[in-house]
Amino acid sequence: MRWYQRFFSRGLTEKKLDAELRFHLEQQIADYVAAGMKPDEARRRARLEFGGLDQMKEECRDVGAAHLVETLIQDLRYGLRQLRRSPGFAAVAALTLALGIGANTAIFGVVDAVLLRPLPYKDPSRLVWATERFAFNHGSAGVISPDFAGWQEHNQVFEEIGASNGGAGANLTGVGQAARVSITNVTVGFFPMLGVRPIIGRLFLAQEARLGRERVALLSETLWRNQFGADSRVLGRTIQLDGTPYTVVGVMPASLRPTANLWTPFAVNEARFSPQSPTWAILTVVARLKAGVDIQQAQSNLQVITRQMDKEYPPQAARFRAQESVEVLPLQEFLVHNVRSLLLILLGATALVLLIACVNVANLLLSRGMVRSREMAVRTSLGAGRARLVRQCLTEALLLAIAGSGLGGVVGFWGTAILEQLIPPTLPADIHLDLRILAFSTAISLLAVLVFGLGPALIASRADVGEVLKGGRLRLRGGRTSHRLRSYLSTAEIAVSLVLLIGAGLLVRSLLSLSEVPLGFDPHDLLISTVERPLTISNSGEYAAFFQAALERIQKLPGVLDASLISQYPFGPPHNGSLRLNVQGAEQVSPPQGFRVTDISPDYFRTMRIRLLKGRVFSEVDTADSQPVVIINDALDRMVFNGRDPIGQHVSFVATPPAWMTVVGVVSAVRADSLEEEPGAEMFLPYLQQPLSA
Amino acid sequence: MGEEKSEFLKGTLDMLILKVVALGPIHGYAIAQRIQQISRDFFQLQQGSLYPALHRLEDRGWLKADWKTTETGRDAKFYGLTPKGRKQLEAEVENWGKLTDAVALILRTAE
Numbered sequence: 090m091r092w093y094q095r096f097f098s099r100g101l102t103e104k105k106l107d108a109e110l111r112f113h114l115e116q117q118i119a120d121y122v123a124a125g126m127k128p129d130e131a132r133r134r135a136r137l138e139f140g141g142l143d144q145m146k147e148e149c150r151d152v153g154a155a156h157l158v159e160t161l162i163q164d165l166r167y168g169l170r171q172l173r174r175s176p177g178f179a180a181v182a183a184l185t186l187a188l189g190i191g192a193n194t195a196i197f198g199v200v201d202a203v204l205l206r207p208l209p210y211k212d213p214s215r216l217v218w219a220t221e222r223f224a225f226n227h228g229s230a231g232v233i234s235p236d237f238a239g240w241q242e243h244n245q246v247f248e249e250i251g252a253s254n255g256g257a258g259a260n261l262t263g264v265g266q267a268a269r270v271s272i273t274n275v276t277v278g279f280f281p282m283l284g285v286r287p288i289i290g291r292l293f294l295a296q297e298a299r300l301g302r303e304r305v306a307l308l309s310e311t312l313w314r315n316q317f318g319a320d321s322r323v324l325g326r327t328i329q330l331d332g333t334p335y336t337v338v339g340v341m342p343a344s345l346r347p348t349a350n351l352w353t354p355f356a357v358n359e360a361r362f363s364p365q366s367p368t369w370a371i372l373t374v375v376a377r378l379k380a381g382v383d384i385q386q387a388q389s390n391l392q393v394i395t396r397q398m399d400k401e402y403p404p405q406a407a408r409f410r411a412q413e414s415v416e417v418l419p420l421q422e423f424l425v426h427n428v429r430s431l432l433l434i435l436l437g438a439t440a441l442v443l444l445i446a447c448v449n450v451a452n453l454l455l456s457r458g459m460v461r462s463r464e465m466a467v468r469t470s471l472g473a474g475r476a477r478l479v480r481q482c483l484t485e486a487l488l489l490a491i492a493g494s495g496l497g498g499v500v501g502f503w504g505t506a507i508l509e510q511l512i513p514p515t516l517p518a519d520i521h522l523d524l525r526i527l528a529f530s531t532a533i534s535l536l537a538v539l540v541f542g543l544g545p546a547l548i549a550s551r552a553d554v555g556e557v558l559k560g561g562r563l564r565l566r567g568g569r570t571s572h573r574l575r576s577y578l579s580t581a582e583i584a585v586s587l588v589l590l591i592g593a594g595l596l597v598r599s600l601l602s603l604s605e606v607p608l609g610f611d612p613h614d615l616l617i618s619t620v621e622r623p624l625t626i627s628n629s630g631e632y633a634a635f636f637q638a639a640l641e642r643i644q645k646l647p648g649v650l651d652a653s654l655i656s657q658y659p660f661g662p663p664h665n666g667s668l669r670l671n672v673q674g675a676e677q678v679s680p681p682q683g684f685r686v687t688d689i690s691p692d693y694f695r696t697m698r699i700r701l702l703k704g705r706v707f708s709e710v711d712t713a714d715s716q717p718v719v720i721i722n723d724a725l726d727r728m729v730f731n732g733r734d735p736i737g738q739h740v741s742f743v744a745t746p747p748a749w750m751t752v753v754g755v756v757s758a759v760r761a762d763s764l765e766e767e768p769g770a771e772m773f774l775p776y777l778q779q780p781l782s783a
Numbered sequence: 784m785g786e787e788k789s790e791f792l793k794g795t796l797d798m799l800i801l802k803v804v805a806l807g808p809i810h811g812y813a814i815a816q817r818i819q820q821i822s823r824d825f826f827q828l829q830q831g832s833l834y835p836a837l838h839r840l841e842d843r844g845w846l847k848a849d850w851k852t853t854e855t856g857r858d859a860k861f862y863g864l865t866p867k868g869r870k871q872l873e874a875e876v877e878n879w880g881k882l883t884d885a886v887a888l889i890l891r892t893a894e
Contacts, residue, residue: 105850109811109860113830116812140831148835 106149114139143471160477164484171485178457179489182450186493186537189446191500192439194530198505199512200432201526208421209344211284215248215378217387218423221395222414230416231371238362239398240374246387250376251279255349263329265316269619270350272330274370277354280307280341282377290324290339293354300356306335307352310343346424364401375420388417438592441585443533444540448582451541454486455575458549465549478550479543486542494534501530544574609759609768610659611698614650617658618643629713633777640690653697654690654776659761670729673739673749684725684770685761688779694756704736704754711775717750718775722758725770750774796836798879799826801864801872804846810859811837837862845871 114135121131139145150159172179207213219240220230232240237252244250255273277293286292288310296302306328308317317323327334335353378387392415399410418426425432458465465478473481620639636654643652670684691707693699702723711718719740726735735755741747758768803809803817814837815828840846845868851861864872 105860108858110830110834112810112857112859113812113815113834115857138830140829145831145834148831149838 106146110139110142110145147474147477160480161484164481165488167481168485168488172488175457178453179492182453182489183492183496185446185449186490186534187496187500189439189443190494190497190530190534190537191504193436193443193533194497194501194526195504195508196432196436196439197529198501198526199508200436201529203425203512204429204432208424209285209346210420212377213421214419215380216283216420217376217378217384217417218420219250219374219376219387219391219415219417221391222416223410232374234362234370234372235364235366235401236395236398237372237374239394240391243394243397244376244387244390246379246382246390247376248379249278249282250374251276251282252355252372252374253279254355254370254372255347259330259351260332261316261328261330261351262332263327263334264323268312268316270312270330272351272353273347273349274355275352279375280352282375285341285345287339288342289321290337292339297354298356303354303356304333304335305338305354306330307339307341308337309341309345309348309350309352311348312350313340364398365403384417384419388415391415391417438589441589443537445582445585445589447537447541448578448585450486450489450537451544452575452578452582454482454541454545455548455578458482458545461549469550475550479546482546482549483538483542486538486546490534490538490542493537494530497530497534548574603764606760606764608659608764609699609757615697617661633713636690636776651692651696653692653695654688655693656688656776656779657685659759669742671741671743671747672729673741673747684728684772686772686774688776689773690776693773697759699759700757702755702757703734704752706754706756707773707775712777715778717748717778718753719750720754720756720773721752722756722768722771722773724758724768725772726755728770795879796832797840798872798875800833800836800840801845801868801875804862805864805869805872808849808851808861808863810853810861812859814862840868844868 117135117138118128118131121134122128126134208216210216219232221232221236222230232252241250253273253275255271257272257274259270259272261268261270275293277295277298280286280292287307290307292307293305297305308323313319313323323337324339326337328337329335330351330353341352376387378384395413395415399413402410468478468481469475620636640652640654643649689707691709691711694701694706704720706720707718721729721735729735729740730738735752738752739749740752741749756773758771760766760768761771762769799818800814803814803821809817811833815830815833818826818828837846841848841862845865846862847865849861849863850858853859
């Protein structure tokens, strides 16, 4: 009989087993009687020889798969009944496990998406990120456009090289409602190098890298759906970006990272790719290594090229190019380098939480095991082997784990949704709860069963039958072992919890001390609203009138104390700045670091509660027609004037011909980039004196 | 072996059962009797190991079982050898031969 047939006819099987054994017994009795024994005596002797009937039956049943499935179902049913009988215990245990498993599932989902899975690009292992670093801007990463041109032309290590320049914003008009969009410029080879394809349309063509041909755009899938209703007729249509017409040629998939709303091609032979150009773009460079070339070779090759490029820059650039260095990293490492340790710490912490949960449940099971020692003893005396009892206990633990991981799945789902919001858009963060993650959480659930179920099961199954049944007292032979194990578990639990608590405490402390860092301005009740210049405005007069009117109306709103305009607010998006400053009557001053240049309206310092240290703030008299004026902060004052009185000095960004501006005030510096960095140098200009293009 | 009656060597019980069953369909009680008789009471077969072994061999497909009526008119479970069981028996007998030869060889040579 096949095992499944036997399984479905197990009542019959049971009867047949009985009949077979009874036949044996009766045959034996008959033989003894035939040999001259009295029937009673014969029966007794045969019984004795036969041994434990139930035990033998159990052993006969223990054969084959039918038995396994059968006892599993029996155990499950019994386990369920047990859990139903103590719903409090079951709920606490399952919820504890659910928290642990859920947190682990969610964090692992992120770790998997960010760290483990290869980037969604063609042959991602050979993709690298390359950058140069200069001392003047704190060694922050970025490739200046002329150097990129040099790398592109002279390198011997890359199969392909591409660059992007992200973060620019523009007003999108011409289709439906106007929208503010982010634009990333990419070289035409950028997407083919990554191996990403548009979902409709085409990528940029080689000739679109030429100036005058670059008015084409790729839309992101998200923008396409939201703004264009996922209409495929969008291809070939003209959209306006800040009033300039662009033709839509394709739509890029939403999974593309780093993401943007729109991509437009970089015209590489533009003037700004020349070392002689007054302005440069700062680029992110990605390249594909030639087969057989390693990171080190690539790095030294680029270093050599950058050194040679030095000679092509004008002499005044030498200062900025001092101590330049080149760095090449695998693309994935670059994308995740600042989150890797964070994520791993997080994963470690949640693993500890799961461990605590398991220990907790183990403790619960242990104390229940004590209560159930009588039951175990009865089962042992009825012929249950130790393995059988352990299996029963493990089955109950498994039930808890199933309930726990079911609930844990829900927790994990929520957790993932929350975490997804926290992942910056530059990271590959395509989290989906796929088979790998399911496998992971199933694995940890099973591990959890073993960890928290096995110990209690082994101890509970050691019940001393005679002792327990005779005394009727709840005692275990392993009573002391059990007791010791419980105190070990509690100790471990407290130790691990302490580690987590200390970690969390330190985090909160760092957060608190960061929040106590003086900003230099008063952030209370401060609101920021972004106002875009309407595209219909074409000259400075209209520009000034528009913002003046807007400002007046905002100031009149009930509840508004002060209002002012600023071109770039503290802790806002990447900012404009300058690297040089000329002071009248002195040689050109190049501050060792760049400084922010911000356009403001007169009331800015009052609105922000920034202290004026010397001179005056801007007023209504500082207009486009009056003498150009500037205010500097004390950090810039120290850098440029070095103790001399700055008030009344004349400064200019460009040396030939100079456009002198008079320093009229000094304000205290504020933290504008990061809470951890000291306040940086900054210069303020009246917005009314700035040309429209700025 | 100092004792008159001995437990089975591990693994030999299955082989002996197969051998006895190979002679023709037979029920559990008779198998126990037969093994005891043939070994001249050397082996004391415990029911506690006989029946689990029978069920194990049946589960592996080496034995097949049928309910038949005995000469005394009672229903009993008769075990018979399957072709698979016959092969298994041959293999085990061959192995046993090799084993005893080897042991004998060692005992002789080591003298």
